[in-house]
Amino acid sequence: MTAGPATVPTVVLTGASSGLGAALAAVYAARGWRLVLIARRAELLDAVARGCGLDPADGSRVRLIAADVRDVDHLRAEADALLRDWGCPQVVIANAGISHGVDLSQADDLQVALDIMDVNWGAALATLSPFIAPMRARGSGTLVGIASVAGVRGLPCHAAYCASKAALIRSLESLRVELRPSGVKVVTISPGYVATAMTAGNRFRMPFLLTPEEFAQRAVRAIDAGRAYATIPWQMAVLSKFLHVVPRAIFDRYAGRYGRKPRKDACAPCQGMTRRNRIRRGGR
Numbered sequence: 001m002t003a004g005p006a007t008v009p010t011v012v013l014t015g016a017s018s019g020l021g022a023a024l025a026a027v028y029a030a031r032g033w034r035l036v037l038i039a040r041r042a043e044l045l046d047a048v049a050r051g052c053g054l055d056p057a058d059g060s061r062v063r064l065i066a067a068d069v070r071d072v073d074h075l076r077a078e079a080d081a082l083l084r085d086w087g088c089p090q091v092v093i094a095n096a097g098i099s100h101g102v103d104l105s106q107a108d109d110l111q112v113a114l115d116i117m118d119v120n121w122g123a124a125l126a127t128l129s130p131f132i133a134p135m136r137a138r139g140s141g142t143l144v145g146i147a148s149v150a151g152v153r154g155l156p157c158h159a160a161y162c163a164s165k166a167a168l169i170r171s172l173e174s175l176r177v178e179l180r181p182s183g184v185k186v187v188t189i190s191p192g193y194v195a196t197a198m199t200a201g202n203r204f205r206m207p208f209l210l211t212p213e214e215f216a217q218r219a220v221r222a223i224d225a226g227r228a229y230a231t232i233p234w235q236m237a238v239l240s241k242f243l244h245v246v247p248r249a250i251f252d253r254y255a256g257r258y259g260r261k262p263r264k265d266a267c268a269p270c271q272g273m274t275r276r277n278r279i280r281r282g283g284r
């Protein structure tokens, strides 16, 4: 058992090996929080901890958990061990996610679609679930889901990703109203475009593209404030609201022109990006 100082808050974070998760870890580490970092690639988790200025072997500050978030029993066992050793965390962020375009006319893509639902929706709920009862008993804590602006409407070739994020948004909303009297907050964060491995293969224009660090600073502010729903950046919130209300007849007519996410294994990083987005990623 590696009990840390009782006064130091803890954040649990899935998808911590890269992108938004690694950037969120850095923000909480800089605040002196204890980190519980979860992802499959153990060597990257190690590197993220070191990048945060933490010794991965220092069990009083950081726990690295190499796990597939679809393994519900594994997640539950790790959560039980954490609750026993460090007590109930202050913040749990279900961030792990995958994104591929799907062509539902192709038999192979059906499994890809089911996998996307599994990781982005099922595993997100499995991440939050073990902490609901302890947070409710304590009367405080924040459960966070990283959704997406793509959850607002169905975009072409995105039947699985849009559905998974829409499902997550609704599930978090249900949880938020359920937990409201208990003092536990449920925060939904919908990023627009952020320059990570996930968007590296996009060949369409990505307006208001953020770096992961820019995103993480804003996301943590929204979590601190206990906001019910935050779209980051705010410019995408305007677009998102518009998408939400635009009549179906108009949406259907124009949405087909929107850039299409490549199918799984069809990514060609940075090809066809706008020059501005290439520069944002450090390219020329």
Ligand SMILES: NC(=O)c1ccc[n+]([C@@H]2O[C@H](COP(=O)([O-])OP(=O)(O)OC[C@H]3O[C@@H](n4cnc5c(N)ncnc54)[C@H](OP(=O)(O)O)[C@@H]3O)[C@@H](O)[C@H]2O)c1
Residues within 6 Å of the ligand: 014, 015, 016, 017, 018, 019, 020, 021, 038, 039, 040, 041, 042, 044, 067, 068, 069, 070, 095, 096, 097, 098, 099, 119, 146, 147, 148, 149, 190, 191, 192, 193, 194, 195, 196, 197, 198, 199
């Ligand atoms: N980037 C964007 O523009 C954008 C926009 C909207 C929403 N989002 C959402 O933000 C979240 C983070 O995405 P990102 O852009 O940071 O992508 P990323 O760099 O590809 O990171 C995805 C993370 O999820 C983890 N992950 C994926 N499948 C997993 C599994 N089965 N078990 C455990 N961990 C798994 C990966 O870790 P391992 O591979 O090591 O397991 C990795 O740490 C996702 O939920 C995504 O949908 C991103």
